[in-house]
Amino acid sequence: MLDADTQISAASYEIARLAAGGALAGVDAIMNDKADNVFCAVRPPGHHALAEKAMGFCLFNNAAVAARYIQQKYSLNKVLIIDWDVHHGNGTYEIFIDDPSVFYFSVHQFPHYPNSGTEDETGIGEGLGYSLHVTFSGGQGDREYIAAFKEKLLPKAREFAPDFIIISAGFDAHKDDSLSGMQLSAEGFGELTHIISQLADETCNGRIVSVLEGGYNLTALAESVFLHIQELKS
Template identity: 45%
Template sequence: MKFGYSDTCLDHETGVRHPESPDRLRAIRRGLADAHSVEYVEADPSERERIRAAHDGEYIDSIETFCDSGGGNWDADTVVSEGTWEAALASAGLAEWAAEAALSGSDGRQTPFSIGRPPGHHAEEDDAMGFCFFNNVAIAAQSVIDSGEADRVAIFDWDVHHGNGTQDIFYDQGNVFYASIHEDGLYPGTGDVEETGTGAGEGTTMNLPFAPGTTTAAYLAALSEVIGPAVEAFDPDLFLISAGFDPHEHDPISRMRVSTEGFGCLAAAVREIADDADAALGFVLEGGYGLDTLSDSVRKVHEVFDGYQPIEPDEPVSEGARDVIDAVKTEEFPGL
């Protein structure tokens, strides 16, 4: 894979006890050190006008001012340092690069994966939260639409937390489809099955809140039975993955049970969906807070695009997950 990376993203300092630390990127780089077909690309930082595609101008100014003043706690979870502004611009720029590279034809072993930080999917139009300042994947999606490089974009978020910011930014738009699998009841508490969009965006949001302990099998069933058919019906030009690795069974801040091999299976599944929809495919890093599980899982995704065939789990879909999938299929998206 081609990995978008910038040392500038290490300058966002969160403190020694914060789970979203620069060590996350260092761990990924170490995990890929001896992998085949790895290429790193440093993209230009995002421009303010591109960020305004997803965020309120006064909010953008307030983030810059807060960083210039030395930072502090934006909220209880979201820490700002003097280097956060430049890191956030770099992270958004890397996500834009991933979208543009995918649309320019980078696929197969050249499939783009942006490994910027801070992450983005919790960032709302006018507020930072959940470790996120600028919504990287939303900026990338809206930017390629605004530039005419894509008419329609689909986003699948497999982070353990619901991407409330991404959902809200596109909730009333008809040209971006957003789907999320996340742990039910976990921060930020959004992402109910009934949340499907409004106005022009009605039917362009799909949520599958799974119970703690849900395994890889349920994720794969959701992809094959509802998310894949919905993406194919939406007919996007670009399919972006908000790739959070905190659903891992050994991640320190979640209770889901996706294995390292399972992330390989997810990568293979989204690649198949993109192929079926004839859509370009790109990845944007979100969460993942166990350094070993994060690096191992990113490497597994890379290996899939380097020719590895992941082994699907021989396990049943849990009854609770089956109920959620069936509710999406029969109540919210009966046409699938």
């Protein structure tokens, strides 16, 4: 046990490297014109992992590693990470807290694990204003999420004008998921994907790598991922 939630086995290191590497392979596929966008069906998830510490089921921060890879290998400057997992991606937020080249948007339940990510946390130093948190107390669903994306994310994202978008795609805000008190439907995840796809078409040639984070009701996860991928493909 690395912490109360994070169990590892002898195989975990190799599997976690494959998960992070999956996101990098997704970036390569897009940059080499083999795909318009990519969904990475990987586990373990990543968004709680700090640069030097695993936590909350997460070993390596797959989305953060992919963001740095985009910048270093392909010399693209600005990466937008959109995290709709029901939990705050404290690892991603901390890694880029003072970095204006990575904009981090998270919508999550609060208070809830890991008890970070209040709306007045917006980065520090040069990164001040390059993180945006939207918190929900529980009970919110498609209507509230869509409004948050349109009214809060989109104006900031258009101003930031990303070269690449990464989605930290957790599906644990689904109404049937026991790890949250949210009410999103599978169709709602499809609608959020549609909003992001349009944003990507406007700003960054449609470049999106979506990386699986949470999602613990397997039926809800399958239905939500299916509609997510349908929207990415359309």
